[in-house]
Amino acid sequence: MLVEKNELYPIFLKVNQLNTIIVGGGKVALEKLSFLLKSSPNAKVALIALDFSSELLALTKKHKILTMQRPYTSNILHKQHMVIAATNDSEVNAQIYKDAKEKQLLVNVADTPHLCDFYLGGIVTKGNVKIAISTNGKSPTTAKRLRQFFEEVIPEDINLLVGNLHRFRKTIKGNFESKVNALNKLTEGLLN
Numbered sequence: 753m754l755v756e757k758n759e760l761y762p763i764f765l766k767v768n769q770l771n772t773i774i775v776g777g778g779k780v781a782l783e784k785l786s787f788l789l790k791s792s793p794n795a796k797v798a799l800i801a802l803d804f805s806s807e808l809l810a811l812t813k814k815h816k817i818l819t820m821q822r823p824y825t826s827n828i829l830h831k832q833h834m835v836i837a838a839t840n841d842s843e844v845n846a847q848i849y850k851d852a853k854e855k856q857l858l859v860n861v862a863d864t865p866h867l868c869d870f871y872l873g874g875i876v877t878k879g880n881v882k883i884a885i886s887t888n889g890k891s892p893t894t895a896k897r898l899r900q901f902f903e904e905v906i907p908e909d910i911n912l913l914v915g916n917l918h919r920f921r922k923t924i925k926g927n928f929e930s931k932v933n934a935l936n937k938l939t940e941g942l943l944n
């Protein structure tokens with residue numbers, strides 16, 4: 753049996769130094785913004801929509817996020833790096849996709865895999881450690897459950913390990929290779 757394989761390449765974006773725009777102000781926009789801010793509270797993001805739900809407005813106020821109450825027009829994509837389309841108008845969403853492609857922006861039309869350059873994933877954060885989960889767009893529910901599972905099983909003190917190894921690395925003398933050897937020797941027991 754041929755097993756399908758996820759060929760997406762995950763990268764960890766510094767969204768505090770990139771410009772992201774979300775088009776839409778309803779339930780889906782709220783979900784995408786909440787997950788973005790949960791992982792990256794200082795993300796540089798702006799929203800544009802005909803109207804915004806009160807829950808979404810409360811979140812934008814809390815994080816000092818700019819909201820623009822007007823219809824989408826393509827000029828809003830100027831100087832943006834990424835756009836998330838989350839309106840309830842599929843023609844507008846398709847137009848955003850087309851405009852973004854013309855301007856070579858990364859685009860995600862929420863919940864519409866064939867109109868996405870990237871997917872938002874399930875994300876587990878423990879201090880400096882972050883794990884991103886994707887099911888290749890096949891089952892967001894599985895991504896959510898896996899995220900909950902790893903949030904539960906990965907100990908909070910994983911961050912202590914990272915901090916200790918970071919400090920230990922600075923104390924090791926020698927070239928790159930001997931540092932790698934020392935770090936690997938010290939941590940080989942972690943797998944057992």
Ligand SMILES: C[C@@]1(CC(=O)O)C2=NC(=C\c3[nH]c(c(CCC(=O)O)c3CC(=O)O)Cc3[nH]c(c(CC(=O)O)c3CCC(=O)O)/C=C3\N/C(=C\2)[C@@H](CCC(=O)O)[C@]3(C)CC(=O)O)/[C@H]1CCC(=O)O
Nearest residue numbers: 787862863871872873874886887888889892893895896899
């Ligand atoms: C991970 C997460 C992040 C986030 O949203 O930020 C995320 N979806 C989440 C939850 C969720 N979304 C939906 C449900 C209801 C169950 C269901 O319908 O299946 C649930 C579960 C729930 O809410 O319980 C609806 C839905 N979503 C997509 C479709 C279309 C389709 O499946 O074809 C439909 C059907 C729409 C319809 O019916 O028309 C598609 C996408 N959703 C993705 C991400 C991308 C793929 C990620 C991957 O590769 O796994 C992708 C491809 C594009 C995208 O990036 O949007 C977040 C969990 C975060 C967490 O909890 O940690």
Ligand SMILES: NC(=O)c1ccc[n+]([C@@H]2O[C@H](COP(=O)([O-])OP(=O)(O)OC[C@H]3O[C@@H](n4cnc5c(N)ncnc54)[C@H](O)[C@@H]3O)[C@@H](O)[C@H]2O)c1
Nearest residue numbers: 776777778779780781801802803823824838839840841844
């Ligand atoms: N809510 C869900 O659970 C769900 C599930 C699966 C798919 N979807 C799909 O996701 C999309 C968004 O759903 P939702 O629940 O967030 O809708 P919603 O009605 O809660 O919000 C839609 C938002 O789009 C904005 N909008 C519409 N036209 C616009 C335009 N021309 N310019 C700027 N903003 C515009 C509205 O102002 C509103 O804020 C829809 O296509 C919906 O079918 C929703």
